[in-house]
Amino acid sequence: MREKWWHRLVGYQIYPKSFQDSNSDGIGDIPGIIRRLDLLQELGVNMLWLCPVYKSPMMDHGYDISDYTKIDPMFGSREDLKRLIREANERGMTVLMDLVINHTSDQHPWFQEARKDPEGKYGKYYVIRKGSKDTPPNNWRSLFGGSAWERMGESDYYYLHLFTVGQPDLNWENEELREELYRMVNDWLELGIGGFRIDAISHIKKDFSYRNLPADGPDGLHAGMRWFRNVEGIETFLNELKQRTFQKYDCFTLAEVDDIPEDRLNAYIGEDGYYCSVFDFCHCFHNQQDGVWKGRWKEMLADIRDRVFARQAEMEGKGFFCNYQENHDMIRVPDRFLPKEKQNFYSLSMLPVLYFYLAGIPMLYQGQEIGMTGYPRERIEEYADLATYNNYQGYLLDGMSEKEALDKINATSRENARTPMQWSSEAFGGFSDVEPWFPIHPDYEVCNVEAQRMPGSLREFFRKVVALRRNGTYEDTWIYGSFCPREQESRQLWGFERRREGQRLAVLVNFSDEPAVTAKPWNIRKVLLDNYEARETAARGEGCGVVVLQPWQALVLELELDHELHSFK
Ligand code: GLC
Ligand code: CA
Numbered sequence: 168m169r170e171k172w173w174h175r176l177v178g179y180q181i182y183p184k185s186f187q188d189s190n191s192d193g194i195g196d197i198p199g200i201i202r203r204l205d206l207l208q209e210l211g212v213n214m215l216w217l218c219p220v221y222k223s224p225m226m227d228h229g230y231d232i233s234d235y236t237k238i239d240p241m242f243g244s245r246e247d248l249k250r251l252i253r254e255a256n257e258r259g260m261t262v263l264m265d266l267v268i269n270h271t272s273d274q275h276p277w278f279q280e281a282r283k284d285p286e287g288k289y290g291k292y293y294v295i296r297k298g299s300k301d302t303p304p305n306n307w308r309s310l311f312g313g314s315a316w317e318r319m320g321e322s323d324y325y326y327l328h329l330f331t332v333g334q335p336d337l338n339w340e341n342e343e344l345r346e347e348l349y350r351m352v353n354d355w356l357e358l359g360i361g362g363f364r365i366d367a368i369s370h371i372k373k374d375f376s377y378r379n380l381p382a383d384g385p386d387g388l389h390a391g392m393r394w395f396r397n398v399e400g401i402e403t404f405l406n407e408l409k410q411r412t413f414q415k416y417d418c419f420t421l422a423e424v425d426d427i428p429e430d431r432l433n434a435y436i437g438e439d440g441y442y443c444s445v446f447d448f449c450h451c452f453h454n455q456q457d458g459v460w461k462g463r464w465k466e467m468l469a470d471i472r473d474r475v476f477a478r479q480a481e482m483e484g485k486g487f488f489c490n491y492q493e494n495h496d497m498i499r500v501p502d503r504f505l506p507k508e509k510q511n512f513y514s515l516s517m518l519p520v521l522y523f524y525l526a527g528i529p530m531l532y533q534g535q536e537i538g539m540t541g542y543p544r545e546r547i548e549e550y551a552d553l554a555t556y557n558n559y560q561g562y563l564l565d566g567m568s569e570k571e572a573l574d575k576i577n578a579t580s581r582e583n584a585r586t587p588m589q590w591s592s593e594a595f596g597g598f599s600d601v602e603p604w605f606p607i608h609p610d611y612e613v614c615n616v617e618a619q620r621m622p623g624s625l626r627e628f629f630r631k632v633v634a635l636r637r638n639g640t641y642e643d644t645w646i647y648g649s650f651c652p653r654e655q656e657s658r659q660l661w662g663f664e665r666r667r668e669g670q671r672l673a674v675l676v677n678f679s680d681e682p683a684v685t686a687k688p689w690n691i692r693k694v695l696l697d698n699y700e701a702r703e704t705a706a707r708g709e710g711c712g713v714v715v716l717q718p719w720q721a722l723v724l725e726l727e728l729d730h731e732l733h734s735f736k
Contacts, residue, residue: 177212179207179530196241203590207260208258212260220239231334288343300323330554333553348408363421364422373394405441423446447489468679589610597617654675675716676722689726694723
């Protein structure tokens with residue numbers, strides 16, 4: 168595999184609205200991010216992904232862009248962004264921007280023009296179809312609930328919005344539009360960013376070869392995914408996008424694409440793929456508070472292990488997934504993976520070890536390093552997110568009581584991960600000196616960065632996890648080594664090896680609250696990381712080489728080379 172600069176990235180996702188306020192308006196901003204760069208450097212990451220900071224009416228918190236060329240004044244200025252890029256670079260970090268090109272805001276001047284003349288130049292920038300007074304062009308359901316079509320005034324025209332009603336989908340079939348987008352992408356790359364996280368890109372091609380499908384819910388609509396996700400022919404657009412923009416800058420591209428069939432992985436993220444990497448979403452619907460996994464956290468973690476390992480095998484030698492546990496679109500991982508009463512230093516510290524040493528690019532989300540969690544709201548009005556609100560309405564429509572619907576929202580809403588970052592025990596957690604746009608979690612007084620800048624804390628453990636991932640003695644094995652699952656018969660162990668000529672590294676985690684013993688001997692040469700080390704004596708290999716693990720114990724190991732491995736290529 169050809170080596171690339173971005174193979175060495177360890178990412179940190181920033182949700183700017185909730186990261187750090189610098190001008191006392193209760194909203195996070197770019198100067199605020201700059202103020203916290205030293206702490207990010209201390210954590211050890213070398214790539215920052217910023218969720219959108221472009222001009223936006225914020226109907227979807229910035230994923231609805233009304234001017235691609237400007238920074239929203241709420242976040243600062245272009246100069247601020249330039250300074251952020253420079254200061255991040257000086258600290259060895261590269262900055263990724265979010266690229267949202269499946270849709271714009273309905274406040275974008277293109278769409279304003281389209282409204283005036285749906286058949287005109289800008290009408291052709293969007294997906295506009297004719298329906299009739301009460302009947303949209305078809306019964307697709309928006310990914311955020313309700314019909315995916317919105318009528319344009321009193322006319323027969325409807326525009327498509329796969330997301331909120333304020334996010335009309337762009338018409339990628341139109342070459343003129345594509346050219347505008349490529350110019351815009353290149354302009355940002357000229358500024359010196361390291362690349363992009365690419366939003367909702369699997370939806371840019373639509374298949375209109377039918378009108379209505381059988382309803383799959385009480386709303387009479389149909390979740391038409393296969394008609395607007397990874398639709399055949401999308402490859403042409405993706406190739407063109409890459410060739411006209413990213414490739415010229417050798418930038419890093421990380422795309423939001425799920426359900427890529429195994430036989431297309433190579434086309435997507437192989438050496439000459441459309442993108443450098445895509446997120447491995449294989450666990451994103453696993454939530455021990457909800458749905459099929461409710462109350463079955465142990466089985467769920469075993470299931471996640473099996474899925475993640477299968478994805479690793481599929482990807483072996485082909486390219487790089489981006490591995491993560493949290494982002495701005497799902498609840499915090501402690502709540503998703505573990506019941507409240509099982510959340511403690513040991514269980515929380517084993518979580519990053521599960522994924523940081525897999526093949527791929529590891530990513531953290533702000534606040535994950537201090538173990539931030541969601542906190543349940545008492546009224547639906549306390550949420551600000553439109554998608555959350557739509558889901559709530561959907562649950563009521565499905566027959567749930569208000570209490571049941573709210574419980575489900577508290578257990579699942581993505582907004583649980585968007586509370587302000589907890590920096591200190593000062594008022595408003597050091598995030599702002601005024602009331603934040605979204606209430607901070609009341610546990611900030613104990614759970615905050617300042618309190619955790621000391622030995623034995625969760626954040627210190629995360630620092631070690633990152634440092635070991637980037638340690639020059641082992642890094643090439645983490646990046647290029649083969650992946651070999653181990654202890655797969657166990658329902659409580661997460662074990663695998665990464666092998667490269669002359670080196671055998673391994674991860675062995677007990678993801679349960681009961682002690683565990685390995686089935687096979689593990690020939691440990693050296694313990695590189697142990698979440699029990701700082702507090703108690705670690706469990707070690709016993710005489711015969713099997714390993715006894717404490718509840719939640721997470722070990723990263725260097726193993727003895729065996730005969731077979733001396734000849735391993
Ligand atoms: C992506 C983003 C999400 C956003 C949506 C629409 O899924 O991660 O936050 O709402 O796209 O842009
Ligand atoms: Ca601010």
